[in-house]
Amino acid sequence: MxxxxxxxxxxxxxxxxxxxxxxxxxxxxxxxxxxxxxxxxxxxxxxxxxxxxxxxxxxxxxxxxxxxxxxxxxxxxxxxxxxxxxxxxxxxxxxxxxxxxxxxxxxxxxxxxxxxxxxxxxxxxxxxxxxxxxxxxxxxxxxxxxxxxxxxxxxxxxxxxxxxxxxxxxxxxxxxxxxxxxxxxxxxxxxxxxxxxxxxAAVAIENNLRQNRAQKETMIYRQLTKHFLENNSDPLLVVDRTGRLVRANCASEKVLGCKIEDLIGRRVEEIFGNPQEILSLIEGRQSIKGKEILVQGRKGVLRCRADLSPVTGDYNESVAALIALKLPDSSQFYMSSPLTLQGFEHILGNHPRLRESIRLAYIAARSDAPVLILGETGTGKELFARSIHEASGRKGPFVAINCGALPRELVGSELFGYVGGAFTGARPEGKPGKFEQAQGGTLFLDEIGEMPPDIQVYLLRVLEEKKVVRLGGHKEIPLDVRVIAATNSDLPKLVREKKFREDLYFRLGVFTIHLCPLRERKSDIPLLFEHFVRKVSQKLGKNITYIDPSIWPLLEKYDWPGNVRELRNVAEWAVNLAEGNTVSPGHLPPYLSDSRTPHEDSCCSSFSSVTLAELERQEIRRLLEYYGGNITKVAKALGIARSTLYRKLYKYGLRTRWGVSK
Missing domain, CATH: 3.30.450.40 (GAF domain)
Known part of the structure; x- marks a missing residue:
């Protein structure tokens, strides 16, 4: 031996x-x-x-x-x-x-x-x-x-x-x-x-880190209890040394426009206009009075002064900082529109799970590693992908391809390109693929779970070598392309069933971002609905200035199998029907606005009483009714390929019931 x-x-x-x-x-x-x-x-x-x-x-x-x-x-x-x-x-x-x-x-x-x-x-x-x-x-x-x-x-x-x-x-x-x-x-x-x-050993160290952090946070709460129990009129925030908000008082809710449970866990980048300065002050372990800072307020960006007090640990190390905001009396100190992470301005919502997804996406944007976005249909996967591209600072274009929308035999040529004469019908001069078109930018591979196995092998090689060879050619073309993939499929299940390569799954998932469905962040529905109503009314030249509050319970009890995309469609429907300046319950689609209870209307069945498959079937059926059986429009509304929609029609027994058109 x-x-x-x-x-x-x-x-x-x-x-x-x-x-x-x-x-x-x-x-x-x-x-x-x-x-x-x-x-x-x-x-x-x-x-x-x-x-x-x-x-x-x-x-x-x-x-x-x-x-x-x-x-x-x-x-x-x-x-x-x-x-x-x-x-x-x-x-x-x-x-x-x-x-x-x-x-x-x-x-x-x-x-x-x-x-x-x-x-x-x-x-x-x-x-x-x-x-x-x-x-x-x-x-x-x-x-x-x-x-x-x-x-x-x-x-x-x-x-x-x-x-x-x-x-x-x-x-x-x-x-x-x-x-x-x-x-x-x-x-x-x-x-x-x-x-x-x-x-x-690495796992054991990670466990120690988590336990130590929990102990420190307990210590923070113990040290600061008196500040929060004394009904302090000043907004009080506690930010730990990693830049995470770990505590806030009731006065903070009024200024920041969010509930305490939605504030906890946010990063300083989402709250302050000068986050690096705040972190430096925490590290410096100094008490500072009257520091001018910018805060994301309820009405916009607020310029105010703050007192910072360090919170130290058992070894006199910096653990966190208590920040007491000193608010001005005049509204003139509001400066501009709300702070957002650059590139993510178009993603609306304050739910903690959404904010965490945005935070991870912002971190991912600062590297060139592949990103895998997982989420149901209509949750905004492409919007996240575009935001990551915009925040990354890449100068090249954002190029998107739907892997499930193309016939199997064309996926390879679309992705990797081909040389002249590579196959019957090929252009004599050849054609660059999506990878070449995205040079210096980002390639978004939507519905990656639909990619044929033989193309998965080639894709893995391109990701590993950062070079592409056109179909029928021999020349290696160096690539500088960021790859973002997305799917609503259960990729781990596909891997177990040998329908998706395990090595490709791990290669794509360096950063994996899960987008929660709308039914799990219903607190964002009013914000989103108001935004869509405003956008559609501007587009149609209408002057919608009021939304009847009785609409909110109707939107709240529905489970939104089509997620944000379905909510946008509902807003568009309502604005089209509204004749004055008000959107009321009567302007909602029938499956939302009638008086039947959720158990009396299968379209409104609660999530706990039906399966996701049944919710999906109901949503497809509703859209088929809405678009008169037009497959192209239904597939676009769902954000999936027509081929995928056809498979679902057969799966749910809907194709035989509808005279569908292309």
């Missing part, structure tokens, strides 16, 4: 040497993720003959880095001690690395390994990112966002060939990567359980 172990090491070294000289490998011994890492290192100019870490922070800079990530260090410390107890006698070091790739802590009790580490500058303060020291279990795990083990000559730099290392990302309570936990030791000290061990 030892001979085989050394034999594998030699084979990997020969492949490494071959790659440096020819940029090729000869066999399958090099894993794809290692080869891609070598390619990245070579492309950015990492020196393969580098023998030690080059970038090191020391003294006050290291102290500042450790203080900034003290929460992570404290959560990891007991887990690292357990790792050392398990693996220290085997010659391994337990290593904690921050999100920026700098080593924060190293624990070890095997002197030979400690000396080896010092010789290559594998010490606290050293930067171990892939772009600094090449392929390694820490830096490459940071790049990939997944656990990885690197041994011997799999390292790009020869100075690390005598090491083996297994690293796993640590994710914060909000789901963002915040560091790496790693086991490193001499390459010949084989530890088959190293990778599994660090994965379990």
């Amino acid at each position: 030892v001979e085989n172990f050394y034999g594998v090491y030699r084979k990997v070294w020969y492949e490494w040497n071959r790659y440096l000289n020819t940029s090729t490998i000869s066999g399958q011994i090099i894993r794809p993720e290692i080869l891609k890492s070598w390619e990245r290192c070579k492309n950015i100019g990492v020196n393969p003959y580098q023998r030690q870490g080059q970038e090191i922070i020391e003294g006050s800079a290291l102290k500042e880095a450790r203080e900034r990530q003290e929460e992570l260090i404290r959560a990891a410390q007991p887990i690292m001690e357990k790792l050392l107890a398990l693996c220290g006698s085997l010659g391994f070091l337990a290593v904690l690395v921050g999100e920026d790739g700098y080593i924060l802590e190293i624990l070890g009790n095997y002197q030979e390994t400690i000396d080896m580490a010092r010789r290559i500058n594998f010490i606290p303060g050293a930067c171990w990112r892939e772009d600094k020291v090449g392929t390694n279990g820490i830096g490459t795990a940071l790049v990939l966002g997944q656990a990885l083990e690197i041994t011997g000559a799999e390292h790009f730099c020869c100075g690390l060939h005598s090491w083996t290392c297994a690293g796993s990302p640590i994710f914060g309570p909000e789901g963002q990567p915040i560091g790496i936990i790693d086991l490193s030791g001499p390459w010949y000290r084989e530890n088959k359980q190293a990778l599994a061990t660090v994965v379990v």
Whole structure:
């Protein structure tokens, strides 16, 4: 076994040497993720003959880095001690690395390994990112966002060939990567359980982080109870160090225009006009009086003054800040329309689940990673995709394609393009596909669950290699395209049924955003309905200025299988029927405005008494009635492809009952 172990090491070294000289490998011994890492290192100019870490922070800079990530260090410390107890006698070091790739802590009790580490500058303060020291279990795990083990000559730099290392990302309570936990030791000290061990350790650290946060929030509530029980007339907000609102008092409701339960969990970007300044003040742990800030008020953006008081933890670290708003008496301090996250201005609603989806989408917009948007028909998946594109700052176009709307044989040519003569009927000059059309921008793949299996294979390759080859061609075209996919299908179920590739599912779902149906955020219905009524009345040249309040109970009790799209259609129906300046219950569609109870009208059955399939069937039936059986219009109203609608008609036995037209 030892001979085989050394034999594998030699084979990997020969492949490494071959790659440096020819940029090729000869066999399958090099894993794809290692080869891609070598390619990245070579492309950015990492020196393969580098023998030690080059970038090191020391003294006050290291102290500042450790203080900034003290929460992570404290959560990891007991887990690292357990790792050392398990693996220290085997010659391994337990290593904690921050999100920026700098080593924060190293624990070890095997002197030979400690000396080896010092010789290559594998010490606290050293930067171990892939772009600094090449392929390694820490830096490459940071790049990939997944656990990885690197041994011997799999390292790009020869100075690390005598090491083996297994690293796993640590994710914060909000789901963002915040560091790496790693086991490193001499390459010949084989530890088959190293990778599994660090994965379990990362989960344990994440659990510690969540528990520590819960304890801190409990402490915050305990420290601030008196402020909230004294019926303070000033709006009071508590923002934790991550920028999340964790508490507010009743006076805040009146100013911000939201209920307390809807405010809790929001980010500072959604509340203040100068969020970075607010976070800096929290980190600074200073009491500040009369600070001028901008706040999203009920009537618009409010300029006011605020007193900030720090809340510190057991170790005198910054935990949160109490912000007391000092409101001006005059309305002239209202400046402009409400604050919104740039790019997401058109997404309306204050429900916490919607705001959380917007927050995740805003985070996703700042990276180039693929995004998967999951939600029922009519929940606004394309609107979210467009918003992510607008917020990303990408200069190229937003290109959308409905994967279920095209015949199977055309999906490939539409996505990837083709060269002249690629197939019968092809243009002589060829045609660029959607990927090329979206160069520098975003490609939105709607109804990704409808994509044929053979196209899924090609799509996965394009996503991995960031290159496309037109059908019938050989030339590789480099791509700079952000991919956003969406579906109302149950993708995990399709994966289990082997109808959707598991590797493609995970590749697309780097950021997965779930959009809740309208029936689960009914508090947003008045805001949305008023918006749609206003837009439609402007479009039709009408002057609708009043909505009868008796409409709200009717809209509230309905379960909206068509979601926001159906609500918009109802608003359009009502405005068209309204003759004066008022929309009243009589202007609603019959299935909403009649006097029957939900149990007397199947179209209004409560969600608890019917299945989603039955709700969908009812919605399709209603739209068939509304559009006189026109399939194209019904499919457009539902936001699905005609082919998908035909399948649903057969499924629900509706096609034989309707003389449908194309």
